[in-house]
Amino acid sequence: MYTLKDILYAKSIAVVGASNNPDKMGYTLLKNIADGGFEGPIYPVNLKEDNILGIKCYPDILSIPENIDLVVISVPAVIVKDIIKQAGEKGAKGAIIISGGFKEIGNYDLEMEVLETAKEFGMRIIGPNCQGVNYTANKMCATWPLVKTQGSIGIVSQSGTIGATIELWAEKEEMGVSCFASLGNKSDISETDFIEFFAEDPNTKVVALNIEGIQEGEVFIDTIARTSQKKPIVVLKPGRTEKGIKAVASHTKSIAGNDKIFTAFCKKHGVIRANDITELYDFCKITAMSKKLKDNKMLIMTSSGGAGIIATDTAEEIGIEIAPINDKLKKTLEDILPDQCVLSNPLDLTGDATAERYEKALKAVIDDGSFDFILTIFGDPIPGAFEVINKVKSESDVQIIVSYLGGGDVEEQEVKLMNKNSIPAFPTPERAVKAAKALLQLKI
Amino acid sequence: MYTLKDILYAKSIAVVGASNNPDKMGYTLLKNIADGGFEGPIYPVNLKEDNILGIKCYPDILSIPENIDLVVISVPAVIVKDIIKQAGEKGAKGAIIISGGFKEIGNYDLEMEVLETAKEFGMRIIGPNCQGVNYTANKMCATWPLVKTQGSIGIVSQSGTIGATIELWAEKEEMGVSCFASLGNKSDISETDFIEFFAEDPNTKVVALNIEGIQEGEVFIDTIARTSQKKPIVVLKPGRTEKGIKAVASHTKSIAGNDKIFTAFCKKHGVIRANDITELYDFCKITAMSKKLKDNKMLIMTSSGGAGIIATDTAEEIGIEIAPINDKLKKTLEDILPDQCVLSNPLDLTGDATAERYEKALKAVIDDGSFDFILTIFGDPIPGAFEVINKVKSESDVQIIVSYLGGGDVEEQEVKLMNKNSIPAFPTPERAVKAAKALLQLKI
Secondary structure, three states: OOOHHHHHOOOOEEEEOOOOOOOOHHHHHHHHHHHOOOOOOEEEEOOOOOEEOOEEOEOOHHHOOOOOOEEEEOOOHHHHHHHHHHHHHOOOOEEEEOOOOOHHHOOHHHHHHHHHHHHHOOOEEEOOOOOEEEEHHHOEEEEOOOOOOEEEEEEEEOOHHHHHHHHHHHHHOOOOEEEEEEOOOOOOOOHHHHHHHHHHOOOOOEEEEEOOOOOOHHHHHHHHHHHOOOOOEEEEOOOOOHHHHHHHHHHHOOOOOOHHHHHHHHHHHOOEEEOOHHHHHHHHHHHHHOOOOOOOEEEEEEOOHHHHHHHHHHHHHHOOEOOOOOHHHHHHHHHHOOOOOEEOOOEEOOOOOOHHHHHHHHHHHHHHOOOOEEEEEEOOOOOOHHHHHHHHHHOOOOEEEEEEOOOHHHHHHHHHHHHHOOOOEEOOHHHHHHHHHHHHHOOO | OOOHHHHHOOOOEEEEOOOOOOOOHHHHHHHHHHHOOOOOOEEEEOOOOOEEOOEEOEOOHHHOOOOOOEEEEOOOHHHHHHHHHHHHHOOOOEEEEOOOOOHHHOOHHHHHHHHHHHHHOOOEEEOOOOOEEEEHHHOEEEEOOOOOOEEEEEEEEOOHHHHHHHHHHHHHOOOOEEEEEEOOOOOOOOHHHHHHHHHHOOOOOEEEEEOOOOOOHHHHHHHHHHHOOOOOEEEEOOOOOHHHHHHHHHHHOOOOOOHHHHHHHHHHHOOEEEOOHHHHHHHHHHHHHOOOOOOOEEEEEEOOHHHHHHHHHHHHHHOOEOOOOOHHHHHHHHHHOOOOOEEOOOEEOOOOOOHHHHHHHHHHHHHHOOOOEEEEEEOOOOOOHHHHHHHHHHHOOOEEEEEEOOOHHHHHHHHHHHHHOOOOEEOOHHHHHHHHHHHHHOOO
């Protein structure tokens, strides 16, 4: 039997159902694989075309002159089984079946036949009825949207849309992902296979998981328990409410299960639970960039008093301690900061704060050693913000989390720079504080 | 005595402390007033310059050949009083004092003297120690950042940063604002004056309020009570926790007050309470575009099953009812939708849903009449999404709220189009549902 790794590291791809019509999925898939920079040969398969997007096209898989590693399929459900058979004969190790029309509309037998055919050749299946897979280290974007930036978040998502949303946000902030995989009907490869892969994958630092129901519960639980010892896992599992459970059942015919048990399981293993899409993204971002925090005492340093208060309220509400600063630190800050600064926690550097003032204050707080992490809020476009944080970070062990707001284009550029350099930066203080809380839940 | 309106509709502006040095506030202020397209004369005042940004410069206010309506001041605190006196002699109706160095660092007397001087001439003061004011209908951006898009949110904010963040987000989504005002020390003009102004302002549809403490509590409460009968008010008032209250006291020397009493007051008058910056923005956006909802039954229509479930969980958790669809509607939908669609609430149009499929389904739900509002989720870049929603909206009374996600550039363009056409569109289902809840709290 081949493995998921054989699919993700495919050296050649056939796209069956490739099309010259931009409205067709087969066009988008071929285009994204090509534009994503896939380095091996790409073989469009379409009976009626000579070439698509300038790439020579074949009438069927068997006409392809070389063996193929992977076949991406977007054709009607009824002919998928034959395609799999041909692919198997060409030595394919796996198939990504985008096509719908299987279990999700009651066609259980058809899905089973496809799976049995694949098994004869040792082939592995992702899907059917899925949005495909992007593995950036292999420049293999066999899905949509086209995302090329290599990052360290490995996404495996029941919902194509939710996974793609995370991936697009990561791309926009120039942080990227290692992988985006959408599971569809999970006839063969499931979230468990991906989690196992991510656990050993050098390109993945954090596992982002969106699941609805769980198949093979014991294997899943065992895999999560083992992987959470190695890498942070963030999970978005909707179906927390009665109506939500019903919606899960309608969507993937799966059982959401008892939410309280799942919550307890997550807590036990340091799995971080996200309640919505924004949290899934924020928690992945911060765990990809930061280490576990030792205690829950946070110092807030800000140029915006108002933003500092919002951070304080949020922290108090979710159990992060805004501990007072001690007299010695206060004395030091008094000596180095201008009179208008408010020397407490939040430490308000006031509206005219420069990068230099932040640097002085950060160094004083770090030297003092009372705080394990610092939320640094920039409430205006402050030139040199990134440089200061990057310098201070490289010289100390203290975790710095950034909230940059009110900064327009400067903010956007600085946030990208920070994210690229493993400084987690958030658009609002409340999101930064909630993300810090996620770090506190890690066991590793 | 002049009024706030005289300041916001100023016909000429002197910028005292204008500078040729881009690092100075006086440069930014002059540049934003000029680049914002202010149509009256602008007079930079600086002893040492002949012209700034190509505009003739004057050594002092008294040398300006014409009378002036408004003076924007960014000079050291000690000379502000003299500037006010000269401005008064030139007929100025008001001053925006950006300069700090007054009450906030203990200089109460200096602040009082400035105020007394202004009073002699009937002049009104915004600030000192504030981030200025942008009134887009008069193209008067006497603040930063530069934001020109005219919209219908009137922001009055204790915190310059929080107000500016809302304003920047509104600009980015091409929705704009009517006003952004930062209050600073509130020596004269307070949030109450702005709320009174917004209540009658034809350019403002919703009042966005960020306050910490309240001065003149009775007048404030009376003003809010009256204004909330005319226009939606959304308020972000931090200081909900013990540490938050302390932070408020350090920041603006004001008293946050008893949060429970404030919450009860908001509830009584249909004032919408936002807990953070994102909510302040989302709640303003939806109330600027939508009417009060009659009941809390929501239909979720989606192309992404996963996003539909997240919307369902969120709705259940905050008390919005995801009511089942009746048999008659189900029968209708069965006739017009393909087999793979899931005919319940959420109504899952599935991943290959086209704009046409949305249109058919929306019309059927509207004709049925069981739902007062519909959350429409687009889980992929769907060409024509905006056109369909705009058409359906123009033909019916049902409130449509949109969540568009996973759509990259297409999503960004479509969301802008929707917002411009008063269709509230949000980047995640959870934000859309929480915003819908805000609509339910309105009394008007």
